[in-house]
Amino acid sequence: MSKKTLPFESVSRRDLLKLGVGAGVVGPLALTAGAAKAVNTNAHIVIVGAGAGGTAMANRLSRSLNGARITVIDAREKHHYQPGWTLVASGAWDKSKAISDTADWMPRSVNWVKGMVAEFDPDNNRVVLNNGQAVDYDYLIVASGLQLRYERIEGMDTRLIGQGKGIGSVYASIDAAAATNDEINRWVASGRGTGLFTLAPTAIKCAGAPLKMTFTTLSKLEATGRRDQFNVEFMTPSGGLFSQPQVHAFVRQRFTDQGVKRNDFYTLKAIDADAKKATFAVRDSEDVTRDYDFIHVVPPMTAPQALLDSPLRFQEGPFVDWMEVNRETLQNERYPNVWGIGDVMGMALNKTAASVKMQAGVLEQNILAHLQGRPLPAKHNGYTSCPLITGIGKAMLVEFGWADNMAMIPSFSFIDPMAESWTVWVMKDRMLRPAYYAMLEGKI
Amino acid sequence: MTLSGVLTVVWYSVVPWLWLLALMTIIFLVPQVIARMKGYRFTSTGGLGSKVLPPVVAVLALFLVPMHTTSSISYVNTWVDWMNLIGASVGLGIYAWLVFHPVCYLRNKKA
Numbered sequence: 001m002s003k004k005t006l007p008f009e010s011v012s013r014r015d016l017l018k019l020g021v022g023a024g025v026v027g028p029l030a031l032t033a034g035a036a037k038a039v040n041t042n043a044h045i046v047i048v049g050a051g052a053g054g055t056a057m058a059n060r061l062s063r064s065l066n067g068a069r070i071t072v073i074d075a076r077e078k079h080h081y082q083p084g085w086t087l088v089a090s091g092a093w094d095k096s097k098a099i100s101d102t103a104d105w106m107p108r109s110v111n112w113v114k115g116m117v118a119e120f121d122p123d124n125n126r127v128v129l130n131n132g133q134a135v136d137y138d139y140l141i142v143a144s145g146l147q148l149r150y151e152r153i154e155g156m157d158t159r160l161i162g163q164g165k166g167i168g169s170v171y172a173s174i175d176a177a178a179a180t181n182d183e184i185n186r187w188v189a190s191g192r193g194t195g196l197f198t199l200a201p202t203a204i205k206c207a208g209a210p211l212k213m214t215f216t217t218l219s220k221l222e223a224t225g226r227r228d229q230f231n232v233e234f235m236t237p238s239g240g241l242f243s244q245p246q247v248h249a250f251v252r253q254r255f256t257d258q259g260v261k262r263n264d265f266y267t268l269k270a271i272d273a274d275a276k277k278a279t280f281a282v283r284d285s286e287d288v289t290r291d292y293d294f295i296h297v298v299p300p301m302t303a304p305q306a307l308l309d310s311p312l313r314f315q316e317g318p319f320v321d322w323m324e325v326n327r328e329t330l331q332n333e334r335y336p337n338v339w340g341i342g343d344v345m346g347m348a349l350n351k352t353a354a355s356v357k358m359q360a361g362v363l364e365q366n367i368l369a370h371l372q373g374r375p376l377p378a379k380h381n382g383y384t385s386c387p388l389i390t391g392i393g394k395a396m397l398v399e400f401g402w403a404d405n406m407a408m409i410p411s412f413s414f415i416d417p418m419a420e421s422w423t424v425w426v427m428k429d430r431m432l433r434p435a436y437y438a439m440l441e442g443k444i
Numbered sequence: 445m446t447l448s449g450v451l452t453v454v455w456y457s458v459v460p461w462l463w464l465l466a467l468m469t470i471i472f473l474v475p476q477v478i479a480r481m482k483g484y485r486f487t488s489t490g491g492l493g494s495k496v497l498p499p500v501v502a503v504l505a506l507f508l509v510p511m512h513t514t515s516s517i518s519y520v521n522t523w524v525d526w527m528n529l530i531g532a533s534v535g536l537g538i539y540a541w542l543v544f545h546p547v548c549y550l551r552n553k554k555a
């Protein structure tokens with residue numbers, strides 16, 4: 001099922017610019033975009049994290065600020081297009097399609113420090129790296145993403161993924177996504193057995209990914225012609241399948257139609273990999289231990305430890321495991337020179353690259369206004385999006401925000417967000433990676 | 445979205461397929477140029493091939509285009525899906541005509 005990459009499919013930005021025509025299209029645009037609104041400043045802006053949010057902000061600010069010093073801190077040399085991981089884990093993509101070099105997306109004017117922040121010290125406007133180096137800042141943008149907490153599941157280790165013990169997890173890494181595909185294929189080829197698909201008891205990035213993994217696996221099971229030999233179950237810690245109510249209802253119905261048994265209020269607590277047994281904490285009941293032939297593990301997630309150990313985390317309330325920001329302005333109100341973007345922030349929904357795309361525009365406008373002593377003009381509306389893959393070859397373009405009980409806010413009026421569609425699948429497969437790369441460049 | 449943004453997305457989407465676009469352009473241009481040097485016009489008489497093959501290509505495309513995207517025609521569901529698929533199939537049919545029509549003209553001339 002795994003697709004080989006075509007000659008140009010894993011093209012990098014550097015490759016694009018090498019092509020004369022690429023330079024013809026991208027080059028002049030790069031020079032003109034943002035030049036009109038450039039703001040003069042000699043501030044030192046430090047961006048922690050060179051993932052989706054950090055890179056987008058580095059590109060935007062390096063164009064819209066004149067004279068600023070911008071430092072990006074991140075040790076990761078490879079940039080991962082994480083929305084592609086579900087396609088890798090379902091065998092539709094080769095993993096090379098989701099990897100590029102971090103350096104390719106980094107603006108030349110930026111100082112890239114290859115290290116990890118071990119300590120946030122906002123009282124002294126400083127971060128300290130894991131090698132002890134201190135970096136002072138005037139403005140700090142935290143874009144460090146989130147931390148996967150597999151260690152909170154007893155017996156779980158990411159090294160178990162894809163090792164023939166029936167364990168898969170799309171979240172752990174690109175290699176784990178590919179290994180998850182192998183593990184699913186092994187289970188499907190075995191011709192029978194029980195597959196358990198879990199959700200985490202915390203906020204998670206791309207909340208649709210566990211559903212996508214279930215649906216793409218169902219496609220494979222149905223293609224065997226012996227679906228009745230397989231038992232598929234979905235375990236939810238909260239009873240919810242998806243935060244958006246219409247999508248929740250849709251998935252619930254589809255699970256019924258496709259013979260997926262739901263176990264609500266089940267939280268994965270422990271795994272015995274050798275015995276292929278998973279133990280779940282069940283609300284208002286005894287723990288339950290279940291045998292499985294395949295299990296898809298979704299780990300609990302929090303902000304990275306360095307942030308949790310700092311005054312930048314929420315001090316109370318539902319988001320204590322995340323960075324404190326005003327969810328509309330993206331500013332930390334206790335430390336007004338500190339801002340957030342992406343998965344690290346504590347707010348409902350919004351742990352998607354689609355949200356990052358929206359937040360980047362808001363953050364850029366607000367930082368420029370703050371530098372000029374103006375009131376913050378832009379407000380994030382909670383926009384998030386999930387191309388919900390409902391089978392290998394079809395998907396729904398679900399886009400919504402905080403307003404009106406998470407009402408849909410479709411980008412394309414002609415695409416029904418609740419209809420399964422081949423066009424949306426093609427968009428997910430072919431168009432969203434280019435759109436993501438344009439976002440990294442700060443173009444959208 | 446700014447024009448710069450739209451162009452960047454379109455450019456990144458097209459790049460993986462530049463080799464195919466180049467190949468298709470060559471396959472289109474070679475018979476066109478050769479036939480035109482021998483008096484061919486779009487209004488010239490073609491042949492059975494140029495009548496039968498383009499519709500066959502268009503009909504086959506209805507099945508092959510979704511397959512090429514790791515999908516299947518059974519997932520073509522909404523009116524937007526059908527418009528896109530029919531548009532792509534008709535486009536490929538027209539492309540096939542543009543290739544086969546001059547080829548048939550040259551064969552007729554030879555015969």
Ligand SMILES: Cc1cc2nc3c(=O)[nH]c(=O)nc-3n(C[C@H](O)[C@H](O)[C@H](O)COP(=O)(O)OP(=O)(O)OC[C@H]3O[C@@H](n4cnc5c(N)ncnc54)[C@H](O)[C@@H]3O)c2cc1C
Nearest residue numbers: 049051052053082083117144145206342343351352353354
């Ligand atoms: C399986 C999967 C499927 C997904 N599907 C979709 C989808 O379909 N659509 C969608 O919109 N989104 C999807 N996402 C979510 C999307 O990828 C993330 O929301 C997005 O990447 C978040 O951007 P970010 O900048 O906050 O974090 P990231 O892109 O994760 O980047 C964080 C960066 O911070 C660095 N970092 C971490 N700690 C430190 C530190 N202490 N010091 C310095 N640097 C640090 C990391 O090395 C990393 O480079 C998916 C994610 C996954 C895993």
